Amino acid sequence: MDSLELLHRADARLVGLVTGLGMDDLDLPSPCSEWNVRSLLSHTVASIDAFSAAADGGSGPTEQELFSGADILGSDPLAVVQRSVERSHRAWATIADWQAPVTSVLGEMPAGQAIGIVTYSTLLHSWDLARALGRRVEFDDAEAELAEAVGQQLVPPLRQQELFGEEVNPANGATATQRVVAFSGRSPL
Structure with a gap:
Protein backbone atom coordinates (compact mmCIF):
# COMPACT_ATOMS: atom_id res chain seq x y z
CA MET A 1 0.00 0.00 0.00
CA ASP A 2 1.43 3.39 -0.90
CA SER A 3 1.95 6.39 1.36
CA LEU A 4 -0.89 8.44 -0.10
CA GLU A 5 -3.41 5.65 0.34
CA LEU A 6 -2.41 5.15 3.98
CA LEU A 7 -2.67 8.89 4.61
CA HIS A 8 -6.13 9.01 3.02
CA ARG A 9 -7.33 6.08 5.11
CA ALA A 10 -6.02 7.57 8.35
CA ASP A 11 -7.64 10.90 7.49
CA ALA A 12 -10.96 9.22 6.62
CA ARG A 13 -11.00 7.55 10.05
CA LEU A 14 -10.35 10.89 11.73
CA VAL A 15 -13.12 12.63 9.76
CA GLY A 16 -15.48 9.77 10.59
CA LEU A 17 -14.80 10.15 14.30
CA VAL A 18 -15.22 13.92 14.18
CA TRP A 35 -5.43 17.62 27.03
CA ASN A 36 -9.15 17.29 26.64
CA VAL A 37 -10.69 16.27 23.30
CA ARG A 38 -10.67 19.88 22.02
CA SER A 39 -6.93 20.25 22.73
CA LEU A 40 -6.15 16.82 21.30
CA LEU A 41 -8.10 17.49 18.11
CA SER A 42 -6.57 20.97 17.78
CA HIS A 43 -3.10 19.41 18.03
CA THR A 44 -4.05 16.76 15.47
CA VAL A 45 -5.26 19.39 12.99
CA ALA A 46 -2.18 21.54 13.64
CA SER A 47 0.01 18.50 12.89
CA ILE A 48 -1.77 17.89 9.61
CA ASP A 49 -1.39 21.59 8.73
CA ALA A 50 2.28 21.64 9.71
CA PHE A 51 3.12 18.71 7.44
CA SER A 52 0.93 20.08 4.63
CA ALA A 53 3.07 23.21 4.79
CA ALA A 54 6.17 21.04 4.40
CA ALA A 55 4.69 19.58 1.21
CA ASP A 56 3.08 22.67 -0.32
CA GLY A 57 5.34 25.44 0.98
CA GLY A 58 2.38 27.33 2.47
CA SER A 59 1.99 28.56 6.01
CA GLY A 60 1.69 26.26 8.96
CA PRO A 61 1.92 26.34 12.74
CA THR A 62 5.20 26.80 14.55
CA GLU A 63 6.55 24.03 16.75
CA GLN A 64 5.29 25.91 19.81
CA GLU A 65 1.80 26.28 18.29
CA LEU A 66 1.82 22.64 17.25
CA PHE A 67 2.35 21.34 20.78
CA SER A 68 0.35 24.00 22.65
CA GLY A 69 -3.04 22.31 22.28
CA ALA A 70 -4.55 25.78 21.80
CA ASP A 71 -8.05 25.73 20.35
CA ILE A 72 -8.15 26.09 16.57
CA LEU A 73 -11.51 24.32 16.12
CA GLY A 74 -13.90 27.14 16.91
CA SER A 75 -17.58 26.26 16.73
CA ASP A 76 -17.35 23.89 13.74
CA PRO A 77 -14.68 21.24 14.37
CA LEU A 78 -15.80 19.09 11.44
CA ALA A 79 -15.34 21.93 8.94
CA VAL A 80 -11.88 22.71 10.34
CA VAL A 81 -10.82 19.05 10.16
CA GLN A 82 -12.19 18.64 6.63
CA ARG A 83 -10.39 21.79 5.41
CA SER A 84 -7.13 20.59 6.92
CA VAL A 85 -7.46 17.10 5.45
CA GLU A 86 -8.35 18.46 2.00
CA ARG A 87 -5.29 20.70 2.03
CA SER A 88 -3.15 17.76 3.10
CA HIS A 89 -4.42 15.58 0.26
CA ARG A 90 -3.79 18.32 -2.30
CA ALA A 91 -0.30 19.02 -0.91
CA ASP A 97 9.88 12.20 -5.59
CA TRP A 98 9.45 10.74 -2.10
CA GLN A 99 13.21 11.08 -1.51
CA ALA A 100 13.15 14.84 -2.16
CA PRO A 101 13.75 16.88 0.98
CA VAL A 102 10.96 18.86 2.63
CA THR A 103 11.30 21.16 5.60
CA SER A 104 8.92 20.41 8.45
CA VAL A 105 8.58 21.69 12.00
CA LEU A 106 10.81 18.73 12.93
CA GLY A 107 13.50 19.75 10.44
CA GLU A 108 14.46 18.71 6.93
CA MET A 109 13.67 15.15 5.90
CA PRO A 110 12.70 13.15 2.83
CA ALA A 111 9.07 13.64 1.78
CA GLY A 112 8.43 9.92 2.32
CA GLN A 113 9.49 10.21 5.96
CA ALA A 114 7.36 13.32 6.47
CA ILE A 115 4.17 11.73 5.12
CA GLY A 116 4.86 8.71 7.32
CA ILE A 117 5.09 10.92 10.41
CA VAL A 118 1.84 12.77 9.73
CA THR A 119 0.07 9.49 8.96
CA TYR A 120 1.39 8.02 12.22
CA SER A 121 0.24 11.10 14.11
CA THR A 122 -3.24 10.92 12.62
CA LEU A 123 -3.52 7.19 13.32
CA LEU A 124 -2.40 7.56 16.92
CA HIS A 125 -4.55 10.59 17.66
CA SER A 126 -7.57 8.96 16.03
CA TRP A 127 -7.07 6.13 18.51
CA ASP A 128 -6.88 8.74 21.30
CA LEU A 129 -10.07 10.41 20.09
CA ALA A 130 -11.92 7.11 19.77
CA ARG A 131 -10.80 6.12 23.26
CA ALA A 132 -12.01 9.45 24.70
CA LEU A 133 -15.40 8.87 23.02
CA GLY A 134 -15.65 5.31 24.31
CA ARG A 135 -15.15 3.83 20.86
CA ARG A 136 -12.68 1.28 19.59
CA VAL A 137 -10.16 1.62 16.76
CA GLU A 138 -8.07 -1.20 15.35
CA PHE A 139 -5.40 -0.53 12.74
CA ASP A 140 -5.24 -2.87 9.78
CA ASP A 141 -1.97 -4.63 8.95
CA ALA A 142 -0.61 -1.86 6.69
CA GLU A 143 -1.49 0.87 9.19
CA ALA A 144 0.05 -1.05 12.08
CA GLU A 145 3.21 -1.76 10.08
CA LEU A 146 3.64 1.94 9.27
CA ALA A 147 2.83 2.98 12.84
CA GLU A 148 5.33 0.52 14.33
CA ALA A 149 8.10 1.58 11.96
CA VAL A 150 7.54 5.33 12.37
CA GLY A 151 6.97 5.04 16.10
CA GLN A 152 10.30 3.23 16.61
CA GLN A 153 12.12 6.17 15.00
CA LEU A 154 9.99 9.08 16.19
CA VAL A 155 8.93 8.29 19.74
CA PRO A 156 12.26 7.70 21.58
CA PRO A 157 13.75 11.16 20.89
CA LEU A 158 10.41 12.87 21.56
CA ARG A 159 10.02 10.85 24.76
CA GLN A 160 13.20 12.54 25.99
CA GLN A 161 11.40 15.87 25.44
CA GLU A 162 8.45 14.52 27.45
CA LEU A 163 6.17 14.57 24.39
CA PHE A 164 5.46 10.84 24.85
CA GLY A 165 5.12 8.84 28.04
CA GLU A 166 7.16 5.80 28.95
CA GLU A 167 6.36 2.64 27.06
CA VAL A 168 3.57 0.55 28.60
CA ASN A 169 3.96 -3.23 28.59
CA PRO A 170 1.11 -4.68 26.53
CA ALA A 171 -0.51 -7.92 27.63
CA ASN A 172 0.45 -11.22 26.05
CA GLY A 173 -1.50 -11.63 22.84
CA ALA A 174 -1.85 -7.86 22.36
CA THR A 175 -3.06 -6.75 18.95
CA ALA A 176 -0.80 -4.73 16.67
CA THR A 177 -2.82 -1.62 17.57
CA GLN A 178 -2.34 -2.28 21.27
CA ARG A 179 1.42 -2.68 20.75
CA VAL A 180 1.59 0.61 18.82
CA VAL A 181 -0.28 2.60 21.46
CA ALA A 182 1.62 0.92 24.32
CA PHE A 183 4.93 1.88 22.74
CA SER A 184 3.73 5.48 22.55
CA GLY A 185 3.09 5.51 26.31
CA ARG A 186 -0.66 4.95 26.27
CA SER A 187 -2.52 2.20 28.08
CA PRO A 188 -3.87 -0.01 25.32
CA LEU A 189 -6.73 -1.43 27.41
Whole structure:
Protein backbone atom coordinates (compact mmCIF):
# COMPACT_ATOMS: atom_id res chain seq x y z
CA MET A 1 0.00 0.00 0.00
CA ASP A 2 1.43 3.39 -0.90
CA SER A 3 1.95 6.39 1.36
CA LEU A 4 -0.89 8.44 -0.10
CA GLU A 5 -3.41 5.65 0.34
CA LEU A 6 -2.41 5.15 3.98
CA LEU A 7 -2.67 8.89 4.61
CA HIS A 8 -6.13 9.01 3.02
CA ARG A 9 -7.33 6.08 5.11
CA ALA A 10 -6.02 7.57 8.35
CA ASP A 11 -7.64 10.90 7.49
CA ALA A 12 -10.96 9.22 6.62
CA ARG A 13 -11.00 7.55 10.05
CA LEU A 14 -10.35 10.89 11.73
CA VAL A 15 -13.12 12.63 9.76
CA GLY A 16 -15.48 9.77 10.59
CA LEU A 17 -14.80 10.15 14.30
CA VAL A 18 -15.22 13.92 14.18
CA THR A 19 -18.46 13.61 12.19
CA GLY A 20 -20.15 12.05 15.20
CA LEU A 21 -18.62 14.49 17.69
CA GLY A 22 -20.95 16.64 19.80
CA MET A 23 -19.85 20.00 21.17
CA ASP A 24 -20.03 18.58 24.73
CA ASP A 25 -17.62 15.84 23.68
CA LEU A 26 -14.90 18.46 23.22
CA ASP A 27 -14.63 18.79 27.00
CA LEU A 28 -14.07 15.07 27.61
CA PRO A 29 -10.65 13.99 28.92
CA SER A 30 -8.33 12.33 26.40
CA PRO A 31 -5.65 9.67 26.86
CA CYS A 32 -3.16 12.56 26.60
CA SER A 33 -3.33 13.56 30.27
CA GLU A 34 -2.83 17.29 29.78
CA TRP A 35 -5.43 17.62 27.03
CA ASN A 36 -9.15 17.29 26.64
CA VAL A 37 -10.69 16.27 23.30
CA ARG A 38 -10.67 19.88 22.02
CA SER A 39 -6.93 20.25 22.73
CA LEU A 40 -6.15 16.82 21.30
CA LEU A 41 -8.10 17.49 18.11
CA SER A 42 -6.57 20.97 17.78
CA HIS A 43 -3.10 19.41 18.03
CA THR A 44 -4.05 16.76 15.47
CA VAL A 45 -5.26 19.39 12.99
CA ALA A 46 -2.18 21.54 13.64
CA SER A 47 0.01 18.50 12.89
CA ILE A 48 -1.77 17.89 9.61
CA ASP A 49 -1.39 21.59 8.73
CA ALA A 50 2.28 21.64 9.71
CA PHE A 51 3.12 18.71 7.44
CA SER A 52 0.93 20.08 4.63
CA ALA A 53 3.07 23.21 4.79
CA ALA A 54 6.17 21.04 4.40
CA ALA A 55 4.69 19.58 1.21
CA ASP A 56 3.08 22.67 -0.32
CA GLY A 57 5.34 25.44 0.98
CA GLY A 58 2.38 27.33 2.47
CA SER A 59 1.99 28.56 6.01
CA GLY A 60 1.69 26.26 8.96
CA PRO A 61 1.92 26.34 12.74
CA THR A 62 5.20 26.80 14.55
CA GLU A 63 6.55 24.03 16.75
CA GLN A 64 5.29 25.91 19.81
CA GLU A 65 1.80 26.28 18.29
CA LEU A 66 1.82 22.64 17.25
CA PHE A 67 2.35 21.34 20.78
CA SER A 68 0.35 24.00 22.65
CA GLY A 69 -3.04 22.31 22.28
CA ALA A 70 -4.55 25.78 21.80
CA ASP A 71 -8.05 25.73 20.35
CA ILE A 72 -8.15 26.09 16.57
CA LEU A 73 -11.51 24.32 16.12
CA GLY A 74 -13.90 27.14 16.91
CA SER A 75 -17.58 26.26 16.73
CA ASP A 76 -17.35 23.89 13.74
CA PRO A 77 -14.68 21.24 14.37
CA LEU A 78 -15.80 19.09 11.44
CA ALA A 79 -15.34 21.93 8.94
CA VAL A 80 -11.88 22.71 10.34
CA VAL A 81 -10.82 19.05 10.16
CA GLN A 82 -12.19 18.64 6.63
CA ARG A 83 -10.39 21.79 5.41
CA SER A 84 -7.13 20.59 6.92
CA VAL A 85 -7.46 17.10 5.45
CA GLU A 86 -8.35 18.46 2.00
CA ARG A 87 -5.29 20.70 2.03
CA SER A 88 -3.15 17.76 3.10
CA HIS A 89 -4.42 15.58 0.26
CA ARG A 90 -3.79 18.32 -2.30
CA ALA A 91 -0.30 19.02 -0.91
CA TRP A 92 0.88 15.41 -0.78
CA ALA A 93 -0.56 14.63 -4.23
CA THR A 94 2.00 17.06 -5.71
CA ILE A 95 5.01 15.07 -4.48
CA ALA A 96 6.63 13.19 -7.35
CA ASP A 97 9.88 12.20 -5.59
CA TRP A 98 9.45 10.74 -2.10
CA GLN A 99 13.21 11.08 -1.51
CA ALA A 100 13.15 14.84 -2.16
CA PRO A 101 13.75 16.88 0.98
CA VAL A 102 10.96 18.86 2.63
CA THR A 103 11.30 21.16 5.60
CA SER A 104 8.92 20.41 8.45
CA VAL A 105 8.58 21.69 12.00
CA LEU A 106 10.81 18.73 12.93
CA GLY A 107 13.50 19.75 10.44
CA GLU A 108 14.46 18.71 6.93
CA MET A 109 13.67 15.15 5.90
CA PRO A 110 12.70 13.15 2.83
CA ALA A 111 9.07 13.64 1.78
CA GLY A 112 8.43 9.92 2.32
CA GLN A 113 9.49 10.21 5.96
CA ALA A 114 7.36 13.32 6.47
CA ILE A 115 4.17 11.73 5.12
CA GLY A 116 4.86 8.71 7.32
CA ILE A 117 5.09 10.92 10.41
CA VAL A 118 1.84 12.77 9.73
CA THR A 119 0.07 9.49 8.96
CA TYR A 120 1.39 8.02 12.22
CA SER A 121 0.24 11.10 14.11
CA THR A 122 -3.24 10.92 12.62
CA LEU A 123 -3.52 7.19 13.32
CA LEU A 124 -2.40 7.56 16.92
CA HIS A 125 -4.55 10.59 17.66
CA SER A 126 -7.57 8.96 16.03
CA TRP A 127 -7.07 6.13 18.51
CA ASP A 128 -6.88 8.74 21.30
CA LEU A 129 -10.07 10.41 20.09
CA ALA A 130 -11.92 7.11 19.77
CA ARG A 131 -10.80 6.12 23.26
CA ALA A 132 -12.01 9.45 24.70
CA LEU A 133 -15.40 8.87 23.02
CA GLY A 134 -15.65 5.31 24.31
CA ARG A 135 -15.15 3.83 20.86
CA ARG A 136 -12.68 1.28 19.59
CA VAL A 137 -10.16 1.62 16.76
CA GLU A 138 -8.07 -1.20 15.35
CA PHE A 139 -5.40 -0.53 12.74
CA ASP A 140 -5.24 -2.87 9.78
CA ASP A 141 -1.97 -4.63 8.95
CA ALA A 142 -0.61 -1.86 6.69
CA GLU A 143 -1.49 0.87 9.19
CA ALA A 144 0.05 -1.05 12.08
CA GLU A 145 3.21 -1.76 10.08
CA LEU A 146 3.64 1.94 9.27
CA ALA A 147 2.83 2.98 12.84
CA GLU A 148 5.33 0.52 14.33
CA ALA A 149 8.10 1.58 11.96
CA VAL A 150 7.54 5.33 12.37
CA GLY A 151 6.97 5.04 16.10
CA GLN A 152 10.30 3.23 16.61
CA GLN A 153 12.12 6.17 15.00
CA LEU A 154 9.99 9.08 16.19
CA VAL A 155 8.93 8.29 19.74
CA PRO A 156 12.26 7.70 21.58
CA PRO A 157 13.75 11.16 20.89
CA LEU A 158 10.41 12.87 21.56
CA ARG A 159 10.02 10.85 24.76
CA GLN A 160 13.20 12.54 25.99
CA GLN A 161 11.40 15.87 25.44
CA GLU A 162 8.45 14.52 27.45
CA LEU A 163 6.17 14.57 24.39
CA PHE A 164 5.46 10.84 24.85
CA GLY A 165 5.12 8.84 28.04
CA GLU A 166 7.16 5.80 28.95
CA GLU A 167 6.36 2.64 27.06
CA VAL A 168 3.57 0.55 28.60
CA ASN A 169 3.96 -3.23 28.59
CA PRO A 170 1.11 -4.68 26.53
CA ALA A 171 -0.51 -7.92 27.63
CA ASN A 172 0.45 -11.22 26.05
CA GLY A 173 -1.50 -11.63 22.84
CA ALA A 174 -1.85 -7.86 22.36
CA THR A 175 -3.06 -6.75 18.95
CA ALA A 176 -0.80 -4.73 16.67
CA THR A 177 -2.82 -1.62 17.57
CA GLN A 178 -2.34 -2.28 21.27
CA ARG A 179 1.42 -2.68 20.75
CA VAL A 180 1.59 0.61 18.82
CA VAL A 181 -0.28 2.60 21.46
CA ALA A 182 1.62 0.92 24.32
CA PHE A 183 4.93 1.88 22.74
CA SER A 184 3.73 5.48 22.55
CA GLY A 185 3.09 5.51 26.31
CA ARG A 186 -0.66 4.95 26.27
CA SER A 187 -2.52 2.20 28.08
CA PRO A 188 -3.87 -0.01 25.32
CA LEU A 189 -6.73 -1.43 27.41
